[in-house]
Amino acid sequence: MNQATDEYDVIVLGAGPVGENLADRTRAAGLSTAIVERELVGGECSYWACVPSKSLLRPVLARAEARQVPGLREAVGGSLAAADVFAHRDKQVGNWKDDGALTWLDSAGIDLVRGHGRLVGPRRIAVTPSDGSDGGERTLTARHAVAVCTGTRAALPDMPGIAEARPWTSREATSAGTVPDRLIIVGGGVVAAEMATAWCGLGSRVTVLVRGSGLLNRIEPFAGELVAETLRESGAEIRTGTSVKGLARPGGVEGPVTVTLESGEQLEADEVLFATGRAPHTEDVGLETVGLEPGSWLTVDETCRVTDVPDGWLYAAGDVNHRALLTHQGKYQARIAGAAIGARARGVERLDTGRWGEYATTADEAAVPQVVFTDPEVAAVGLTAAQAESEGRSIRVVDYDMGQVEGAVLYADGYRGRARMVVDLDRGHLIGVTFVGPGVSELLHSATVAVAGEVPIDRLWHAVPSFPTISEIWLRLLEAYRG
Known part of the structure; x- marks a missing residue:
């Protein structure tokens, strides 16, 4: 990769999914971009979190669902072949090598600087090579922005032993x-x-x-x-x-x-x-050199610009800003932050940062989707009933037994699950939806669209679910709401 210069328009600390997405957006805006990473390009999600955990869970959940299908349960009565599960997991994480990610960075025109990066003043990053090579420390300078995308680490309690x-x-x-x-x-x-x-x-x-x-x-x-x-x-x-x-x-x-x-x-x-729990990976990135507390969460505005640093050159996207500790939300923030950096570099003075604006991370507050890959699966977006009530909203809660939906009956013998939608009565649209049951993860995006789009509940009545699918839960919830 081209590393002939030590000056870039944008420097990104952390090459996980968040850093990669932010760098991709700034490159798309025509800005030269370097990304600094001390471990594997692809980050926590790719090698130690989302991807390997779901690789381990997939055979467990598939077997659990197969055991609920008449005629199939007898064929899957034995134990899982753990060695095969581990081998599949290892393949999905590239055997903890990041060659594929490097190819993508190169194709996107993003320079990779291997090593531990830390701020040494406004717009300046010192990088110490991870392996101690390349003649020691290197200092990079950003013309427009530095983005901290270093994620979080596991938080261990202080206890004896x-x-x-x-x-x-x-x-x-x-x-x-x-x-x-x-x-x-x-x-x-x-x-x-x-x-x-x-x-x-x-x-x-x-x-x-x-x-x-x-x-x-x-x-x-x-x-x-x-x-x-x-x-x-x-x-x-x-x-x-x-x-x-x-x-x-x-x-x-x-x-x-x-x-x-x-x-x-x-x-x-x-x-x-x-x-x-998790703690921010900001304890050794030089925050003290720009007036911030080492090891702290970084407070940001709607464009992910750090609010406590003058001149607006420092950004923080993903887990480090503590808005929504989920990979997909971090990538969402990164897309918006990268676009905002590009717009400001072009001299755009006023960005649309109002609710659901082009440069606003509104979904972090109003429509965060999450899947928990357990048995049964849990899929939720938006507010819970308790959260909505704590905000003083006038709501109506509608629950339904998912096992009563024909698609669920066909999906699994003895299907157990439950659905809930939370309706804002003053605004007339959904503000929260939760599904629990086998296979519900694929229902979540429809709920996310309804919540993020603030689709009027009366209009949802005209969104006809196919028969016989589990998606008919939408019809049952709406029927219960209409009475």
Whole structure:
């Protein structure tokens, strides 16, 4: 790749999906762009999160659904071939090599600078090569903008024994090559629920320790309840209202781990996964040189421009701005931020940053879609009923048993699921939709379009679902709403 210059129009820190999308948009705007990456081009999502986790989950969920199909369940009664599952996972992550991503960067005309990049003042980035080669540190200068797209890392609690016990984080949970006989998962969010599903399906005896009252507490309550029900039926133990106060692995990394609970009870496992949240990857990117707190989340405006830095040259897209910690939302932000950088570089003084404007990340507040790949699947967009009520909205909540839809009956014997739509009565459109059930992930985009498009509920009545599909849930929800 061409690295003949140390001056660019735009410099992007982090070559994950967010950084790649932002760089792509600034190149499309005609701006020279360099992207700095200290690990693999493709980032966390490609190698240690979304892609490997879904690769592990796919055979588990496919088998679960096949067991609900008469005439097929007998053919899939055995155990999964873990070695084959791991081999498929390894293939999907390119065996943790980024050759394919490098080819794309080159074709897009984006320069890659390998190494750890950090700010050393306004518009200036110092890059230390990851392997110590190339003659030491290199300093890059941006004419128009620097974008921090460095994502997040797993947040581990400060507790006795945790460093010596070396617990799994999401990285180890998605890249492990053997099935632990006993696995304890600490946490109750998406990572905990998905990894409990994956490793239970692969043969581990899973215990989930949830500090709160249940799984997936940021989604409608029935979602976590249905997922927990299936996990228990699969042999997992789920303990709620449980806190961990210490770990010990006296036999070293190969020995068992002892988990001490606040109650004093001790549990033993071969591995312990902490899925207890994320922290911004900003502790060592030089924020202090531009007046910001190292390790902090970065506050941004609607175009993802950092609000606490003068002159408007610093941007932050993706997880680091804490608006919506999801890969697809980060890519959405990146597209808007890249376009905004391009427009401002052309001298456009006023950008359309109003609600749903061309340069506004409105969806981060109003229409965030998310799929949780558990058994059953959970798909949600927009606000929950509780969130809408906390905002003081006048709403109506409509629920329906998805197992009563003909398409669901044909999809799986004994289909269990539930749907909810939240209607803003003052504005007459949907502000939230949640589906729980096998195969519901592919229903989500229709809900996202309805919420983001603020489609009047009366108009949705004329969107006719095909028979016999699970999409008929829309008709059932609307019938219940109309009465």
